[in-house]
Amino acid sequence: TDAEVSTRRKTFTEVQTERLDQAERTVLIKCPSKLNEKKLLQYLSSHGKVKSHFFFENHGISALIEFSEKSSIASLQDAVGIPGASEHHVVPFKSRLFTFTLKNPVSQHVEETPLHLSPQCHIPVKDLIQKLCLADSISGQMYILLNEYQLTEENIKLRFLACSLVRDFARAYFPDSTVKPFGSSVNTFGKLGSDVDMFLDFRDTGKQATKMKKGPFEMEYQMKRLPSERLATQRILSVIGDCLDNFGPGCANVQKILNARCPLVKFSHQPTGFQCDLSVSNSIAVRSSELLYIYGCLDSRVRALVFTIRCWARVHGLTNSAPGTWITNFSLTMMVMFFLQRRSPPIIPTLDQLKELADAKDKHIIGGYDCSFVSDLRKIKPTKNTETLDVLLGEFFEYFGNFDFRKNSINLRKGKEVNKPESSPLYIWNPFEQDLNISKNVNQPQLEKFVAMARESAWILQKEDKTQQMIDKEPWGLAALLIPFGKSNSSRMKNRMKGIGSETIRSLLDSLKLNNANSQQKAVGK
Numbered sequence: 001t002d003a004e005v006s007t008r009r010k011t012f013t014e015v016q017t018e019r020l021d022q023a024e025r026t027v028l029i030k031c032p033s034k035l036n037e038k039k040l041l042q043y044l045s046s047h048g049k050v051k052s053h054f055f056f057e058n059h060g061i062s063a064l065i066e067f068s069e070k071s072s073i074a075s076l077q078d079a080v081g082i083p084g085a086s087e088h089h090v091v092p093f094k095s096r097l098f099t100f101t102l103k104n105p106v107s108q109h110v111e112e113t114p115l116h117l118s119p120q121c122h123i124p125v126k127d128l129i130q131k132l133c134l135a136d137s138i139s140g141q142m143y144i145l146l147n148e149y150q151l152t153e154e155n156i157k158l159r160f161l162a163c164s165l166v167r168d169f170a171r172a173y174f175p176d177s178t179v180k181p182f183g184s185s186v187n188t189f190g191k192l193g194s195d196v197d198m199f200l201d202f203r204d205t206g207k208q209a210t211k212m213k214k215g216p217f218e219m220e221y222q223m224k225r226l227p228s229e230r231l232a233t234q235r236i237l238s239v240i241g242d243c244l245d246n247f248g249p250g251c252a253n254v255q256k257i258l259n260a261r262c263p264l265v266k267f268s269h270q271p272t273g274f275q276c277d278l279s280v281s282n283s284i285a286v287r288s289s290e291l292l293y294i295y296g297c298l299d300s301r302v303r304a305l306v307f308t309i310r311c312w313a314r315v316h317g318l319t320n321s322a323p324g325t326w327i328t329n330f331s332l333t334m335m336v337m338f339f340l341q342r343r344s345p346p347i348i349p350t351l352d353q354l355k356e357l358a359d360a361k362d363k364h365i366i367g368g369y370d371c372s373f374v375s376d377l378r379k380i381k382p383t384k385n386t387e388t389l390d391v392l393l394g395e396f397f398e399y400f401g402n403f404d405f406r407k408n409s410i411n412l413r414k415g416k417e418v419n420k421p422e423s424s425p426l427y428i429w430n431p432f433e434q435d436l437n438i439s440k441n442v443n444q445p446q447l448e449k450f451v452a453m454a455r456e457s458a459w460i461l462q463k464e465d466k467t468q469q470m471i472d473k474e475p476w477g478l479a480a481l482l483i484p485f486g487k488s489n490s491s492r493m494k495n496r497m498k499g500i501g502s503e504t505i506r507s508l509l510d511s512l513k514l515n516n517a518n519s520q521q522k523a524v525g526k
Contacts (some may be wrong), residue, residue: 012290023164027096031061048072118154122192132479139389141478142304149191159185162272187289188296195275233280234258241265287371325443341415350415397458
């Protein structure tokens with residue numbers, strides 16, 4: 001749509017700023033079960049103009065209400081009471097989360113127009129497969145998958161609201177702080193149901209530098225000094241974690257994980273339904289989010305391919321939400337980007353090319369690493385590559401099914417296969433911290449399972465007789481790749497494994513068994 005194209009041209013920072021501002025004018029209401037939408041909006045309008053709203057299911061019906069003016073929230077808060085402390089005593093923290101119940105429910109049985117509820121999670125794979133079979137090409141299937149899985153406008157608003165509500169807590173201690181989402185919530189590759197990664201930022205201090213030059217004195221705040229930045233981060237997160245745990249309405253299962261490489265607080269935010277991870281500003285992670293945002297905006301094939309490959313990897317147990325020796329979604333996304341840089345002509349530019357287009361305001365040196373790249377999408381020339389997604393999907397499996405992982409590593413800065421600097425089975429250069437391998441966790445059996453699955457998938461796509469399968473009502477194209485390659489294919493699978501060291505076949509089979517056991521446990525757990 002035209003509207004989408006015009007929003008697509010905004011820089012990452014513009015979009016972020018706009019969304020954070022929107023979130024500050026937003027409240028969340030737990031609604032009564034028999035709700036007349038018109039009555040609710042009519043009442044809310046008495047506090048100011050409602051700019052947008054939607055309803056969603058979350059243990060009952062909730063409404064997200066965005067006002068045009070921030071002052072409307074104060075007006076509404078003035079009218080809201082504190083819950084009667086009958087059986088529980090309440091913590092008197094006043095937030096932007098409210099519960100509305102009807103004063104006289106009987107009189108309200110007017111025409112019941114059913115509310116439109118915005119879905120906040122994606123459909124199960126088996127339902128997706130049925131939808132995919134109705135498409136007329138693999139490209140069509142990939143765009144259906146993208147549309148089912150990608151974040152909706154409503155879900156993004158809810159994510160930014162969750163950050164804004166956590167920020168209200170942080171501001172009790174640090175009045176200038178902001179809480180911003182990073183990672184999949186903002187990089188255009190997030191799928192419905194994914195966690196919200198957010199970080200606490202104290203760096204909205206652009207005003208300081210200009211004002212400090214005036215006057216005869218060097219002036220600074222007296223602040224508590226700690227021996228290391230890490231310790232400061234741990235202290236701040238510890239206190240905010242306790243605060244959310246003790247006073248945060250709807251914040252449950254708060255876990256402080258302060259000894260991790262990147263200290264964080266995990267919690268579930270029940271009013272929005274998200275699992276959240278809160279850390280302290282991580283500028284390099286934000287640069288990675290922006291880089292992916294740029295790649296995602298440049299060409300519609302980029303996101304369609306990434307969502308498809310991630311869904312495929314999940315179905316075949318190549319990725320897993322638990323940490324371990326699996327390939328992560330981030331590594332997988334980087335592999336797709338690298339593949340798109342390697343096409344002829346390339347579909348997306350290398351990071352070095354994006355750096356050459358950067359101007360002074362795009363310059364970012366973080367912890368000694370040069371993280372500069374262009375932010376204005378208009379400066380990037382569109383690709384001349386016209387390959388269809390049907391072609392690209394098959395070629396992706398072909399490319400990585402035959403990639404020399406023993407010798408080569410994946411480098412997005414150069415867009416070239418370069419010799420591995422060390423012997424990790426899978427080596428993907430961190431685009432910014434050039435001495436780190438983002439896939440260091442992946443072991444040999446997992447990599448070989450990936451290669452085998454890629455070969456099998458390339459083979460299925462090549463030998464496919466689509467018309468016959470459509471006549472037989474069999475899953476075809478992408479749908480056929482999203483069904484676990486089970487026992488029927490085991491003899492073929494053995495052929496795919498030729499040329500893979502026998503010592504690792506045993507560990508591969510073990511890891512397959514382990515995966516099955518895991519997924520059965522998960523199924524039982526649900």
